[in-house]
Amino acid sequence: MITKEQVEAFGAMETPFYFYDMDLLHRTLDTYKTQIDKYGYNAHYAMKANANDRILDAVRSYGLGADCVSGNEVKLAVKSGFDPQKIVYAGVGKSDKEIKAALRAGIFSFNCESVPEIRIISQLAAGMGRKARISIRVNPDIDAHTHKYISTGLKENKFGISPWAFQDVVDLLAQCPNITLLGLHFHVGSQITELPVFALLCRRIEELQQWFIAHNVPIANLNLGGGLGVNYQNPGGDPVAHFEDYFETIHKNLVVRPGQQVHFEPGRALVAQCGHLISRVLYVKVGREKKFAILDAGMNDLIRPALYQAWHDIENLSSTGRKMRYDVVGPVCESSDCWGQKRLLNTCRRGDLVAIHSAGAYGQVMAMRYNQRDLAKAVYSDDLK
Numbered sequence: 001m002i003t004k005e006q007v008e009a010f011g012a013m014e015t016p017f018y019f020y021d022m023d024l025l026h027r028t029l030d031t032y033k034t035q036i037d038k039y040g041y042n043a044h045y046a047m048k049a050n051a052n053d054r055i056l057d058a059v060r061s062y063g064l065g066a067d068c069v070s071g072n073e074v075k076l077a078v079k080s081g082f083d084p085q086k087i088v089y090a091g092v093g094k095s096d097k098e099i100k101a102a103l104r105a106g107i108f109s110f111n112c113e114s115v116p117e118i119r120i121i122s123q124l125a126a127g128m129g130r131k132a133r134i135s136i137r138v139n140p141d142i143d144a145h146t147h148k149y150i151s152t153g154l155k156e157n158k159f160g161i162s163p164w165a166f167q168d169v170v171d172l173l174a175q176c177p178n179i180t181l182l183g184l185h186f187h188v189g190s191q192i193t194e195l196p197v198f199a200l201l202c203r204r205i206e207e208l209q210q211w212f213i214a215h216n217v218p219i220a221n222l223n224l225g226g227g228l229g230v231n232y233q234n235p236g237g238d239p240v241a242h243f244e245d246y247f248e249t250i251h252k253n254l255v256v257r258p259g260q261q262v263h264f265e266p267g268r269a270l271v272a273q274c275g276h277l278i279s280r281v282l283y284v285k286v287g288r289e290k291k292f293a294i295l296d297a298g299m300n301d302l303i304r305p306a307l308y309q310a311w312h313d314i315e316n317l318s319s320t321g322r323k324m325r326y327d328v329v330g331p332v333c334e335s336s337d338c339w340g341q342k343r344l345l346n347t348c349r350r351g352d353l354v355a356i357h358s359a360g361a362y363g364q365v366m367a368m369r370y371n372q373r374d375l376a377k378a379v380y381s382d383d384l385k
């Protein structure tokens, strides 16, 4: 919830900008940390969700590690003070340069997505006289019941190694003295709100790890990835993701063997709700059939609605006028630059401040300069106090 005082402070600011409610971020991180400590789990923040320095600082202060998907993310994680021993690195297309830099940084685990990748990591590690710790990212062929662009665990997806290739991996590892196998990694998709998906994942993990045990390959670590969803429909009423139910589901369904460590890679669930994209109404265009509220924030600032038809709650922060239906759109020259159709908002006037909620994850990080637009800056609630 954005307070009256905060809205007043926004009055003097140039829009659009991202506003981060740091109290909510800390509340979310507190809840998360309590839950992982309860079960003795490890967490690596998926920094692709939001890599702003202040957000990274906050996350790191709770002792979390970092989940990276590029060499630059690994670099940034190290620079931001994340313990390299808590950095994991996934991605189907790691370049030689990226692999070498991660080897030099001494990261905890490369989460490997193909047999040829393992071969290259082994060669590069041998060339540098180092050992690489790897985990096998497994494609468990599970339907995450989420948008097809953010489903990653189905057999037709590009991610992970399918069970039919396990024997090839084991044969290869036998020839790679420079590689230590840490365990198995999974990530089946994002914005998953149905907990049975995670229960199914746990059962699938057990089936899959039995294959390795039967082949005398010890699995010391199980990494379940991220994916827990947030409430985009009612961010004000339900601001903290349901970590308690999530971890209870995992705890009940995952078979953990003595000495095994369990890892997670939360992204969205930690940072989505603390971020809001704040914009102003530029014009209200009244048509025969509908009214358009035209904002100064566009798809270049937050691409989720245009790219995934994602639904974000929109609120007129300035007006208390009676509610009307608007098609809320941005200024970019694309029809898909639309924030929402037939949205019920307090009567909009030029200059009203409008918040697009739940924008903390995959918002600012995915912003671009299309139409040569400026990048929206970040404002943190701490700085308004």
Ligand code: LLP
Pocket: 046, 048, 049, 067, 090, 150, 187, 189, 190, 191, 225, 226, 227, 228, 265, 266, 267, 268, 269, 304, 308, 361, 362
């Ligand atoms: N681990 C891996 C290997 C991942 O690929 C991802 C996200 C995560 C963890 C974190 O997932 P989360 O907890 O945030 O669901 N841009 C899209 C989401 C892409 C997710 C990519 N991978 C969106 O705006 O919905």
